[in-house]
Amino acid sequence: MSPSNIVTIRELSKEYRQGEIDVVALNNISLDIAQGEFLTLMGPSGSGKSTLLHIIAGIDRPTKGICRVQDIDVTKLNESGLADWRNQNVGFVFQTFNLIPVLTAFENVELPLLLTRLSAKRRREQVKTALELVGLADRSKHLPRQLSGGQEQRVAIARALVTDPKLIVADEPTGNLDSSSAQEALSILQLLSKQIGKTVIMVTHDPKAAAFGSRSIHLEKGELTN
Template sequence: MTLIECRELTREYRKGGSVIRPLDGLDLDVDRGEFLSLMGPSGSGKTTLLNLIAGIDSPTSGRLLVDGTDLAALTRSRLAAWRSEHVGYVFQLYNLVPVLTAYENVELPLLLHPLSRRERHERVVSALGRVGLDDRDSHYPRQLSGGQEQRVAIARAIVTNPAILVADEPTGDLDKASAHAVMSLLQELNSELGKTIIMVTHDPATTAYSSRTLHLDKGRLAEANESREVPA
């Protein structure tokens, strides 16, 4: 069942005197529960596509439906509320708030929801437990390793129980072991919790965890591959 539908999706922006078009009439369908990897050279439009799906950027033209919602038709405040409900974003550089502990970082998106302190606590503990960091809840980001920071970021992304997880090079700043742990976690979230995951990556090894890999070039789809064997 299609969760994300992109038709003739185009994104342009001006830089200096020239117009840059990172996405150029892209067509794409993503099914519910799918784990999709996006690959391609720098400037091919991977992150732009991710941002459009996550609702933090708007298409210049074309249509983008996510779970039946036309994101371009939403006002800024409605789009913010939609993001809070439907999307979790995992950044390459984690983007945790440095003055907040791991617990507080994970709790941050829940502050937007009408939950009691106890309900928030239960959800944060559950999310940190899911990423295996329930004993690091009082640690600040600077007291965590890169892999641990990324797992806190994943806990923050899933704590509101969104249907979609978008991840922009989630292992781009990690060593091999940490990258494996993070990718295993994402795969677990996909297979066990049914999260639809769209991941941008430069690392071919990580695409093995996904169910489908798409290659982008100059803002269009280049080819599609089925997943390979997951490395040990």
């Protein structure tokens, strides 16, 4: 493993059973992702790109292989260990934003910080900084339903970066956005990678979105094609 690699994947496979059929989602994948890289995962539906992203992010488990993020093999962590690890190391951005509808933008962004030992004052400062970074400081008291899709996704990005994680994973983050909102969201992810040095891994179908990344890899039938 190169010292600059944040993610090291070796011979990773994932199989699952769908009815009577065994489906191979990932087949013997090996991959390195460098610190600060903006990697895009592309491929047709069912190619395994989201499965790969989920395994890296610690929300799914492989059938075999190694997935090391920094020094930790996430495949070896138990349920509660994984929950803590995700909270401290990974920020998530989803296609459907996944904000909690009954909480305001501020409270949504603050959620992951409630699991840390930060004081209320420190939490407020961090939430404010994250919302300023995505240009939504003035919308902090709004509920998700009072925001546009683009604004919701920017709140979700603020939530992903508020804990200062090493890794930000985004699963089709522009899938539900119009082109200008998509542009804004991608620009923020790019900025996080280029200027702040965060490692961003994004799954997308859209080649225009993939162009914002520093490297793009393709999957097909669970295998890397380039």
